Structure formats: structure tokens, C-alpha cells
Amino acid sequence: MTAVSPRIGAAELVVTREDGTPLSHHDVVVEQTRHAFGFGNIGFDLIPHACGEADLSALAEDWLGLFDTATLPFYWGRFEPERGRPDTARLLTAARWFVERGVRLKGHPLVWHTVKAAWVDPLPSDEVELLLRARIAREVSDFAGLIDTWDAINEVAIMPVFDNEPDGVPNAVSRLARELGPTGIVQLAFETARAANPSATLLINDFDLSARYERVIEEALAAGVAIDAIGLQAHMHQGYRGEDWLREKADRFARFGLPLHITEVSLVSGALMPPHIDDLNDYVVDSWPTTPQGEERQADELERMYRALAAHPAVSSITYWGITDDGAWLGAPIGLLRADGTRKPAYDRLRALIRGEWWLSPTPQRTDAAGRLRIEGWRGRYRVTAGSASAEFELGAAADPPTTIRL
Structure with missing residues (x-):
């Protein structure tokens, strides 16, 4: 994605099941829902x-x-x-x-x-x-x-x-x-x-x-x-x-x-x-x-x-x-x-x-063994979907700590 550097955020997500166990090696879809700008x-x-x-x-x-x-x-x-x-x-x-x-x-x-x-x-x-x-x-x-x-x-x-x-x-x-x-x-x-x-x-x-x-x-x-x-x-x-x-x-x-x-x-x-x-x-x-x-x-x-x-x-x-x-x-x-x-x-x-x-359309990604994946894009609100479950998160500065997403 080509974008303007002051607007770009990056995040490491840890996607888990409802019980807190990692969603390992699983296909998910990440999409943007609104810009912070x-x-x-x-x-x-x-x-x-x-x-x-x-x-x-x-x-x-x-x-x-x-x-x-x-x-x-x-x-x-x-x-x-x-x-x-x-x-x-x-x-x-x-x-x-x-x-x-x-x-x-x-x-x-x-x-x-x-x-x-x-x-x-x-x-x-x-x-x-x-x-x-x-x-x-x-x-x-x-x-x-x-x-x-x-x-x-x-x-x-x-x-x-x-x-x-x-x-x-x-x-x-x-x-x-x-x-x-x-x-x-x-x-x-x-x-x-x-x-x-x-x-x-x-x-x-x-x-x-x-x-x-x-x-x-x-x-x-x-x-x-x-x-x-x-x-x-x-x-x-x-x-x-x-x-x-x-x-x-x-x-x-x-x-x-x-x-x-x-x-x-x-x-x-x-x-x-x-x-x-x-x-x-x-x-x-x-x-x-x-x-x-x-x-x-x-x-x-x-x-x-x-x-x-x-x-x-x-x-x-x-x-x-x-x-x-x-x-x-x-x-x-x-x-x-x-x-x-x-x-x-x-x-x-x-x-x-x-x-x-300047927008991240629905994008398929795959988590690693620990349920992790990395997102980069314009700062704002995003959604992670796996099957019928989904959750939203805010993509902020690159220095933010890992975000846990529970589906």
C-alpha cells in the first residue's frame, strides 16, 4: 500500500478464540472500516x-x-x-x-x-x-x-x-x-x-x-x-x-x-x-x-x-x-x-x-502458530473476521504494544 508516512500505523495482532487460546495457522480477513484522519x-x-x-x-x-x-x-x-x-x-x-x-x-x-x-x-x-x-x-x-x-x-x-x-x-x-x-x-x-x-x-x-x-x-x-x-x-x-x-x-x-x-x-x-x-x-x-x-x-x-x-x-x-x-x-x-x-x-x-x-480493502491473511499477524496501513478502525466471528480494533502508531483480538 502506498500512503503518506505521517498517517501510517502498524500493529502486531494476537488473534485468539473466545477462551483465550491462540487462533493458530488460521485464515482471517482484515479490512479497514474508518480512517483516523x-x-x-x-x-x-x-x-x-x-x-x-x-x-x-x-x-x-x-x-x-x-x-x-x-x-x-x-x-x-x-x-x-x-x-x-x-x-x-x-x-x-x-x-x-x-x-x-x-x-x-x-x-x-x-x-x-x-x-x-x-x-x-x-x-x-x-x-x-x-x-x-x-x-x-x-x-x-x-x-x-x-x-x-x-x-x-x-x-x-x-x-x-x-x-x-x-x-x-x-x-x-x-x-x-x-x-x-x-x-x-x-x-x-x-x-x-x-x-x-x-x-x-x-x-x-x-x-x-x-x-x-x-x-x-x-x-x-x-x-x-x-x-x-x-x-x-x-x-x-x-x-x-x-x-x-x-x-x-x-x-x-x-x-x-x-x-x-x-x-x-x-x-x-x-x-x-x-x-x-x-x-x-x-x-x-x-x-x-x-x-x-x-x-x-x-x-x-x-x-x-x-x-x-x-x-x-x-x-x-x-x-x-x-x-x-x-x-x-x-x-x-x-x-x-x-x-x-x-x-x-x-x-x-x-x-x-x-x-x-489510502484504504485497506478486505484482505485475506493467515495467523502464525501463536495466532499472530502484522497489519500496516492508514491509522484508523479495522475489523478482523474469521468465519462468522469478527472483532474491531484501532490501528495506531507503530510503537504501540501488541493488540489481542478475541473472536
Whole structure:
């Protein structure tokens, strides 16, 4: 198996019968069931299917055939558009659907100044803070055990200065961030979420990968905020930025000694957005089609990007931002499937990596006299099967002691 060295684990297994005697000179089958590395995508498109509102079986099959980690939407303004009426039951149903299929989940985001609840804006800051804390605690508590990873705060680097007042009412979350300061709003998010679920994995997340974001992280850590991982966004609607760019960003943020999650990444399979556009949201076109040439470019760049990111030891997950062009962010052709559901070359290229080159398919092996066998592959969850008996184990670092598998 050819793979990326920071991801490889090796283990010596001792396979025994139920009574503890070695399963000597016996044929078994070893297969991988999930990567330790998170290969993710947004799960937004599958919520209607998970809730029984629409039959999207083909889309679900393609999603589950490639990804093992899903991001679910908790944008305050959409999750609770009317005060006191959150969409909890529906999202719980969707979360259970994913978990039942072995998918890890992350909630996105708990605190963000965009797509926030408009009914909060006219309220005084002290009430906004109480409501925001209550919202964080509610979501983290209600979904504990299903969603234990959260983008605790999103895009705080620009949050205090964000200016978006379409209704003439100042943005309440940005206002609170200005009053508390970047460190204060980060503390609010992390401490409230941590109190609601002490075992949660909490991320700070941003698209601004400049020194400004580094300062936010530095100051939060210095203030004692327990950040579990750093989220880095990299939407590439204006073109692939290249392996050197990816490595430079990963190297720079790796200095904090925390896992790096590539939380949002995308590549276009059609015409590229003009380079003079500063805010991607400002680019609005009537139609943005995928093209054959663009699809080939997307597939090539996608493979290069995944190989570069997976090779970096600090990176622990990659979440591609959308599986289909149908309803894709900004209307851009960034999906791995066309709007009609057919697969682009990028889907097949990524599947050849994740479920091919970087995956151990069911493989026959034979134990020795002591019931031993050696496994090497990408770290993650594996299964050993002998006849009708099977057991799962975690493949970790090569230095781990022998693992006894009792069938």
C-alpha cells in the first residue's frame, strides 16, 4: 500500500478464540472500516433525506461511499429564525442518521456574526450575551453524544469590525465582539461550550489566514482559553493556490502545537472567479456552469491538494465544502457531482485515494502458530473476521504494544 508516512500505523495482532487460546495457522480477513484522519464534507444536502422529507438515496450512497465526517449547520439565524423555536428535533434526527452509519459529526458554528438571528440585533448587549450563552449551552447539551466537535467561533478575526446592516439595525454579535474584544468573545464561546460538554472538541475557525488570525489565537491561548484545534478555510473560487501555499499555511499555524482542521475547502470546475473580487460573496452571476475542461482541472488540483494536506503531520482532517453543484455555495460549480447527480472526474479521483490507495480493502491473511499477524496501513478502525466471528480494533502508531483480538 502506498500512503503518506505521517498517517501510517502498524500493529502486531494476537488473534485468539473466545477462551483465550491462540487462533493458530488460521485464515482471517482484515479490512479497514474508518480512517483516523477525518475525510469530511458538509451534510447539509442530506438532511431532508435523513428526516424522511425527500428520497435522496443516490446522493446518500455517493456521500457515504467517500466521506466519514460530516459538518451539520447550526447557523443561528436559520436554526432559530423565531425566538424560542429552534430546529432541534429535525437536526437531532439528521445527526442520528449520520451516526448510525458510522459518520463522525461536527456542528458549525456556535458563534458567528453572519447568518445570525435577526431578532437579536435590537436587543441591548447584556441581553445579547445572555442569549448567546444560552444558545451555545443549549445546542452543545442537546447534541452531546451525537455531535461532540464544534466550531465554537467562526471568523473572529473580522468579527469586531464586520459591518452588515441591511435592515439598518447594527449587528448584535459584532457589537458584542467589539465590546468584549476578540479574546473576550472567544472566551465566551469556548468557556460556555466547555461547561455544557467538558469532553467536546472545540475549534476556532477562520478564512483569514493572516497574522491577524495568529494574533487572535496567541492572545486567546495566553488568556487560558482551551482551544482544541485550529480551523483553516481555503475556498479557491479564484483558482488553486498550490502546494507551496498550503504547506506554508499549515507550517505557520502548526507552531501552536494544536491539530489543524481544514474546515472548508473548495475548487471550481468551471470558469474561475475574477481575481479582483475581494469578498467572494460579492461575485453574483446568473449562471455558473461546470465545463469538461474545468472538471479535468478540478480533478487534478483536488488530488494534488489532498496529497499535500494529508502529508502534513499537523493536519488531522479535511472537509470539502459540498458534494453536489445543486445548491452549492455561491452557485459555483464546486461539487464533486454535477447538478444532475452524475459524478465528475474529481469524485472518482478522490475515491481512488480515500477508498483505494489510502484504504485497506478486505484482505485475506493467515495467523502464525501463536495466532499472530502484522497489519500496516492508514491509522484508523479495522475489523478482523474469521468465519462468522469478527472483532474491531484501532490501528495506531507503530510503537504501540501488541493488540489481542478475541473472536
